[in-house]
Amino acid sequence: MFNRLDYLKIFCTTIRHKTFKDAAIELNVSPQVITRCIKELEAELGEILFVRSTRSIKVSTFGLQFYEKAKATLNLIDEMFAPHVNDNLPVRITAPAVICRLFVMPLIEKISLANPEIHFDVRPSDAISDVVESQIDIGIRVGSQLTSNRFIGRSLAKIRHVIVATPALIAKHGIPETPDDLHRLPTTLLMDKNKNQPWPWFFTDHPSLIPANPAFTTDSGESEFAAVRAGLGFGQLAIFMAAPYIKNGELIPVLQSFEEKSGELDLFLYRPQSGPVPHRTRLVYDAFVEHFSSPDFFFTQY
Known part of the structure; x- marks a missing residue:
């Protein structure tokens, strides 16, 4: 029949x-x-x-x-x-706001110039997005390994951090000699949206700590960065954010003897576990892997 x-x-x-x-x-x-x-x-x-x-x-x-x-x-x-039929669907991407602004958007511009038929839908967020429920094609996050079997994730780079403050804040409160001195100084505190708890500060040859008396608390990396630049407190920032301002003298690094691999966190690229990967998504995913995989990508000298 x-x-x-x-x-x-x-x-x-x-x-x-x-x-x-x-x-x-x-x-x-x-x-x-x-x-x-x-x-x-x-x-x-x-x-x-x-x-x-x-x-x-x-x-x-x-x-x-x-x-x-x-x-x-x-x-x-x-x-x-036909493969071209779905090309007008966007590649949906989520990433922490600062990484989105500094790295994802310039990369999207480069990809778009070479592949103008690909459309993008970008959702900056410091929280882990459920790529399945939110129909996200590619996600970027910073921190520990993804454990859900709904995702495929891979570590692409290490993000190192440095403790900095403005010259005015240092003139007023002095330079900390050990990480424990941070408990008596004004500091910034970044909350982990995914765990609803503070991100600890990491050091070499010293236990991690959470400053006891933060002068400024936020769950936004961009807001913490702005607070440190405004002189509200000492902050442990990603080197790629702080380096330009260290070079021009707006920020001064401290506790450098404790800095080696301090606050080193993984940058993960992830996508849904199940189902075929459309050509447009594979092309963008592979471009992200190539772009972020350099071992020195986030290690900016200052």
Whole structure:
């Protein structure tokens, strides 16, 4: 028993030939299969599609009309499965706001110039987005390894941090000599949105700590950075954020003897675990992997 799509394919092939045998050769089936299919299609339509003779077949007037509809239907199905059909769908990306601004957007601009057919939907967020529920194609996060089996994640780079303050704040409160001195100084505190708890400050050869009396608390990395630049407190910032301001003298690094690999966190790229990966998403994902995978990508000298 044929389904209706089989009927259309066999009918459209048959109409291009003079005999059912010729159509059967093209479709690699027996002439009896072609004959049975055409008879069943004619019975379902209630119309004659071909006038048969011992030597050839001739399409009927109704058959010609039906052929135009059948051909258009098959063409539409072919277009539906063509790779270019889905190119107007965006690649949805989420990343921490500061990484989105400094790195993701310039990279998207570069990808877009080379692939103008790819559209983007970018959602800056410091929280881990559920890529399945939010229909996110690619996510970037900083911190510990992803444990959910709903994601495929890979570490691409290490993000190191440095403790800095403004010259005015240091002139007022002095320079801390050990990490424990931070408990008596004004500091900034960044909350981890995913765990609803503070991010600890990490040091080499010294236990991590959470400053006891933060002068400024936020769950936004951009806001913490602005607070440190405004002189509200000492902050442990990503080197790639702080380096330009250290170079121009706006910020001064402290506790440098404790700085080696201090606050070193992984940058992860992740995407949904199940299902095929569209070409547009694979292209962007691979570009992100290549862009961020340099071991020194986030290690900016100051």
